[in-house]
Amino acid sequence: MHTAMVFAPHADDASAFCGGTLAKWSSQGWKIVLVRVTDDARDSVGLTIEETKKRNREDLEKSCEILGIKEIIHLDFATDTLADVPLTKLRERSVYLIRKYRPYAIFSFDPYAHFEPNMDHVRVARAVEEALWVSCFDLHHPEHFKEGLEPFSVCERWYFARYLEKITYAEDITEFFDKKVSALSAHETMMRNILNQFRLQLKTWGYRVPIIDEAFSGDYRGLLEQVLYLQCSQIAEECGMSEGTLAEGFRIDRFGDMEAFFQQFAEPIKDVSQGPKRLFFDKYWPDK
Ligand SMILES: [Zn+2]
Numbered sequence: 001m002h003t004a005m006v007f008a009p010h011a012d013d014a015s016a017f018c019g020g021t022l023a024k025w026s027s028q029g030w031k032i033v034l035v036r037v038t039d040d041a042r043d044s045v046g047l048t049i050e051e052t053k054k055r056n057r058e059d060l061e062k063s064c065e066i067l068g069i070k071e072i073i074h075l076d077f078a079t080d081t082l083a084d085v086p087l088t089k090l091r092e093r094s095v096y097l098i099r100k101y102r103p104y105a106i107f108s109f110d111p112y113a114h115f116e117p118n119m120d121h122v123r124v125a126r127a128v129e130e131a132l133w134v135s136c137f138d139l140h141h142p143e144h145f146k147e148g149l150e151p152f153s154v155c156e157r158w159y160f161a162r163y164l165e166k167i168t169y170a171e172d173i174t175e176f177f178d179k180k181v182s183a184l185s186a187h188e189t190m191m192r193n194i195l196n197q198f199r200l201q202l203k204t205w206g207y208r209v210p211i212i213d214e215a216f217s218g219d220y221r222g223l224l225e226q227v228l229y230l231q232c233s234q235i236a237e238e239c240g241m242s243e244g245t246l247a248e249g250f251r252i253d254r255f256g257d258m259e260a261f262f263q264q265f266a267e268p269i270k271d272v273s274q275g276p277k278r279l280f281f282d283k284y285w286p287d288k
Pocket of ligand 1: 009010012013118121
């Protein structure tokens, strides 16, 4: 059984960006480990900091249960302040967890995506990107080895973003769309805060959108489902998938320019379980 590790700056990131894919993979037997980097202590409307922390943590537990995520690691950095945390500190925690859990694939924000207004997203993406090579070096953080850990390299990087410059692979999540909607809906504390942000902005414009007001104070699932349906069907359409398909988009990287070489010359290692065959490297796939 292979492991996938998700690096999520905040509680709702995994459901929002790759929830359908995680639900699909966990149903196929993958072990999913979610690393939640911050404490989300300020993401709410009208609650105290302590209550916000508690509720967001409970919401995350509910959403992970829906997605089949068995293990959550809370790093508890103060939310919305990762810009002030040394990158090497975030990187060291990432290296440690990669060495400890030895994931086959990682999911993370794309470190090279544009138009990302949230510095927590940017910092975690950068730290994880560096951790991917630092984790291989036996002279980086040798203190980890005293615990019995070893240098380790992740095989696949699955990057998501608000605006991916290029989707290189779309995962068909049609059958798991409902789980994605339920998992994101479970983040009630954060969802109401997002709706409140829209209300404030609309008010500045001098308008209100009744459906947003109704969702803010009542049931928001229907609205969330509509928004996610639009997103996921657009991705599927852009990627030429058949009508009615719902998908999540990623930029996947594995061996970079070495992909074709490795595809041609790789031999299975005895007594080591082989990873899934991947057909998404169209550009590098030698038979095409
Ligand atoms: Zn976030």
